[in-house]
Amino acid sequence: MPTDQLNLFASDAPAQEPVVELGDMPGVARVQLEGSAALELDYGIPEKMAARIGVGTRVMVPLQNQKVPAVVIELLQSSEHRGKLKEVSSIVGSRPMFTPGLLKLADWVAEYYIVPVHRVLRAMLPQAVRDKPETFLTDSHLKLVKEPPADVLEKMHARAPMQARVIEELRRRKGEATLSELRRDLPSATTVVKALLKHGWISRSEIRVERDPFQTEEFLPTLPLTLTEEQQAAYDHVIGALQKPEEAKPILLHGVTGSGKTEVYLQAIAEVLKKGQTALVLVPEISLTPQTIERFKARFSEKKDSIAVLHSHLSDGERHDEWFKVQEGRADIVIGARSAIFAPLERLGLIIVDEEHEPSYKQEDTPRYQARDLAVLRGRIERCPVLLGSATPSLESFQNALMGKYDLVRMTKRTDGKSMPLIRIIDMRLQRRKGTGTTIANATILSEKLRTAITTRLEKKEQTILFLNRRGFHTTLDCASCGEVVQCQDCAIPMTLHKADNRLVCHICGARRVPPTKCPSCKEPGLKYGGFGTERVEAAVREVFPKARIARVDTDTMQRKNQLRDTLRDFRAQKLDILIGTQMIAKGLDFPNVTLVGVLNADTALNIPDFRAAERTLQLLIQVAGRAGRGELKGEVYVQTHAPHSPAIQFSRHNDFEGFSDQELEHRRAFKYPPYSHMVLVSSRGKHETQAEFTLQTLHKRLLQGLPDGTIMGEPTPSSLSKAHGQFRFQLLMRSDRIRPLARHIQTVMETLSPPPDILVTWDVDPVSLT
Numbered sequence: 001m002p003t004d005q006l007n008l009f010a011s012d013a014p015a016q017e018p019v020v021e022l023g024d025m026p027g028v029a030r031v032q033l034e035g036s037a038a039l040e041l042d043y044g045i046p047e048k049m050a051a052r053i054g055v056g057t058r059v060m061v062p063l064q065n066q067k068v069p070a071v072v073i074e075l076l077q078s079s080e081h082r083g084k085l086k087e088v089s090s091i092v093g094s095r096p097m098f099t100p101g102l103l104k105l106a107d108w109v110a111e112y113y114i115v116p117v118h119r120v121l122r123a124m125l126p127q128a129v130r131d132k133p134e135t136f137l138t139d140s141h142l143k144l145v146k147e148p149p150a151d152v153l154e155k156m157h158a159r160a161p162m163q164a165r166v167i168e169e170l171r172r173r174k175g176e177a178t179l180s181e182l183r184r185d186l187p188s189a190t191t192v193v194k195a196l197l198k199h200g201w202i203s204r205s206e207i208r209v210e211r212d213p214f215q216t217e218e219f220l221p222t223l224p225l226t227l228t229e230e231q232q233a234a235y236d237h238v239i240g241a242l243q244k245p246e247e248a249k250p251i252l253l254h255g256v257t258g259s260g261k262t263e264v265y266l267q268a269i270a271e272v273l274k275k276g277q278t279a280l281v282l283v284p285e286i287s288l289t290p291q292t293i294e295r296f297k298a299r300f301s302e303k304k305d306s307i308a309v310l311h312s313h314l315s316d317g318e319r320h321d322e323w324f325k326v327q328e329g330r331a332d333i334v335i336g337a338r339s340a341i342f343a344p345l346e347r348l349g350l351i352i353v354d355e356e357h358e359p360s361y362k363q364e365d366t367p368r369y370q371a372r373d374l375a376v377l378r379g380r381i382e383r384c385p386v387l388l389g390s391a392t393p394s395l396e397s398f399q400n401a402l403m404g405k406y407d408l409v410r411m412t413k414r415t416d417g418k419s420m421p422l423i424r425i426i427d428m429r430l431q432r433r434k435g436t437g438t439t440i441a442n443a444t445i446l447s448e449k450l451r452t453a454i455t456t457r458l459e460k461k462e463q464t465i466l467f468l469n470r471r472g473f474h475t476t477l478d479c480a481s482c483g484e485v486v487q488c489q490d491c492a493i494p495m496t497l498h499k500a501d502n503r504l505v506c507h508i509c510g511a512r513r514v515p516p517t518k519c520p521s522c523k524e525p526g527l528k529y530g531g532f533g534t535e536r537v538e539a540a541v542r543e544v545f546p547k548a549r550i551a552r553v554d555t556d557t558m559q560r561k562n563q564l565r566d567t568l569r570d571f572r573a574q575k576l577d578i579l580i581g582t583q584m585i586a587k588g589l590d591f592p593n594v595t596l597v598g599v600l601n602a603d604t605a606l607n608i609p610d611f612r613a614a615e616r617t618l619q620l621l622i623q624v625a626g627r628a629g630r631g632e633l634k635g636e637v638y639v640q641t642h643a644p645h646s647p648a649i650q651f652s653r654h655n656d657f658e659g660f661s662d663q664e665l666e667h668r669r670a671f672k673y674p675p676y677s678h679m680v681l682v683s684s685r686g687k688h689e690t691q692a693e694f695t696l697q698t699l700h701k702r703l704l705q706g707l708p709d710g711t712i713m714g715e716p717t718p719s720s721l722s723k724a725h726g727q728f729r730f731q732l733l734m735r736s737d738r739i740r741p742l743a744r745h746i747q748t749v750m751e752t753l754s755p756p757p758d759i760l761v762t763w764d765v766d767p768v769s770l771t
């Protein structure tokens with residue numbers, strides 16, 4: 001739709017219903033400023049606004065000769081403020097932007113994550129909503145008001161052929177159309193419509209147009225499936241919680257890959273809608289694929305317009321409109337990534353967090369909240385059940401379930417008697433010694449066994465997924481003479497060769513440079529490349545299987561809008577034999593004809609310096625393996641590794657999540673790591689290495705004074721990523737089983753700290769990444 005034809009308007013129409021009864025009219029609004037200091041101020045409410053101001057309303061208030069945005073957090077009869085109260089200047093939007101439940105959540109987030117509450121309130125509204133509230137697109141809805149007899153129309157064809165065409169078009173459309181619909185075939189429709197209006201042939205009214213990202217998609221309705229016994233038990237458990245939300249504990253649904261968790265979600269949501277309530281579904285950004293959304297829209301096809309989708313790939317306009325769909329109460333179901341936990345749904349009946357173990361539920365900027373934890377909290381505030389689902393639960397949630405804080409429901413089998421895939425471990429150390437496998441420039445990319453397995457699949461017209469968590473062609477470039485590794489100048493990591501454009505690329509800051517021919521350090525020419533990423537795997541696979549139809553899915557190849565959707569569609573339609581990709585293809589995908597999954601290097605996640613390395617590896621392996629054998633045919637998985645005996649690899653081989661968690665929890669308990677403690681990661685960064693380090697050392701000393709009992713505090717050390725974006729990084733880890741006293745202590749100390757202006761100090765409560 002061409003935007004030049006559509007006019008933007010900002011409505012400030014009064015709300016339909018008054019927010020407060022006129023009888024007990026409060027005269028004072030206590031507000032929280034949005035922009036700056038966490039100040040609560042009182043303002044008088046002018047009489048003409050009284051009916052439209054409630055808790056959660058956004059307003060503009062006068063402050064030091066300016067008008068600034070604020071949120072009403074409380075209505076009072078009078079203020080303790082001495083002197084004359086200033087008055088609220090204006091109201092933003094026609095309805096409150098925050099529900100009382102969300103305001104409570106904001107307070108909690110502020111305290112727990114040690115952030116001023118105004119930062120939390122800002123994070124709760126999408127930017128497009130904050131900056132341009134109620135800026136909707138409009139279109140003209142046109143209606144034919146006179147039926148022209150045949151001869152009139154004929155004359156018109158001679159005199160004003162365009163007008164006749166528009167009239168005929170309108171008749172074809174049962175007498176109604178929008179201007180933008182007409183303009184699709186008749187670019188001059190705007191002028192023609194004006195003439196027709198003047199002559200009284202048609203009438204016009206302005207309507208609001210939603211920028212709906214799925215407008216053009218068709219969804220074939222699906223019916224609820226007959227649940228398996230295990231699904232039924234899980235469903236019944238959720239229904240029980242829906243009936244007694246006050247007593248319900250959060251439910252952890254531990255269901256193996258392909259056990260049909262989504263079907264349980266769908267049927268539970270149907271029940272929630274039947275009760276006239278709403279449902280919130282969180283999915284990791286990366287699994288918010290068209291396929292996922294389609295499953296929801298198709299099941300609730302008669303209500304598909306009442307499903308709002310909130311995630312970061314929407315345009316500002318789309319996000320704005322989807323958000324208002326929720327705020328105006330037109331959405332019954334919200335599906336979204338992390339920040340959708342703040343969707344202003346009312347009458348919330350159920351919150352679902354799918355793939356609850358996913359690290360992407362953690363927000364990596366201030367406020368650094370964990371959306372899965374906020375889901376549990378929001379459930380408590382709104383008295384609604386919370387369902388956390390995963391084939392590989394986070395140890396935090398699993399431990400909560402073992403302790404009885406959460407209910408644990410298991411689904412141990414795949415639907416329809418389909419079996420779990422057979423997992424084979426391939427020791428790549430032996431491959432290298434034997435010199436077998438597909439070797440290009442000394443790196444074994446495909447073991448012989450995996451290659452044979454792919455060949456068999458190609459013969460049988462079954463499909464293969466090859467997974468590798470690294471982009472690019474070569475992952476290192478170093479000097480044979482002096483050992484120097486070519487690193488990014490601004491970040492302490494090796495640069496990756498991207499062969500398609502022959503550049504070395506830094507995967508932290510994106511810096512690009514022409515590959516040097518001589519060592520930058522000793523000037524000798526003997527530079528050699530090492531390691532492999534998806535680009536190189538693609539080249540190798542094309543070489544070995546020249547006839548296979550192959551696609552690569554990573555952020556380099558999926559730049560174009562809809563490219564991911566189109567590639568996945570082709571794969572589903574079996575127009576492709578082999579899909580090579582990064583974690584973009586590791587989760588949630590359900591392709592029945594995939595009978596082989598190859599994990600090309602299972603060790604990348606094991607080598608990260610993080611106490612969760614084993615947990616992450618297990619999660620990834622079980623999830624990727626879970627893409628195989630989801631249809632009638634049995635699946636097989638080959639895991640290539642240099643650490644075949646590590647527990648993460650061995651337990652995932654037997655799909656033994658609980659065995660792994662027993663062992664891993666034991667270990668965590670012994671060393672007091674989460675979930676047996678809360679962790680706070682304090683970091684400093686800056687261009688000057690010594691200043692950054694010194695700042696953290698100073699902070700360390702101050703934190704030592706009055707440190708709450710039971711706190712374990714490390715020493716300031718360089719972060720494992722010691723430099724990024726040209727800034728040196730240092731970190732300090734603290735652990736305690738009681739987070740609140742520690743948070744208060746940190747807050748108090750931070751208030752006394754004034755670091756040099758170019759040094760940034762941050763803190764992260766319950767961090768998921770320690771780099």
Ligand SMILES: Nc1ncnc2c1ncn2[C@@H]1O[C@H](COP(=O)(O)OP(=O)(O)OP(=O)(O)O)[C@@H](O)[C@H]1O
Nearest residue numbers: 225226227228257258259260261262263415588626
């Ligand atoms: N009761 C059922 N009867 C038959 N088929 C079912 C049933 N429930 C689900 N399925 C099918 O089983 C497949 C797997 O289901 P689903 O994708 O919901 O599993 P999941 O547990 O979410 O898997 P994963 O964790 O791997 O994403 C889907 O194709 C789904 O349509």
Ligand SMILES: [Zn+2]
Nearest residue numbers: 479482519522
């Ligand atoms: Zn050198």
Ligand SMILES: [Zn+2]
Nearest residue numbers: 488491506509
């Ligand atoms: Zn860099």
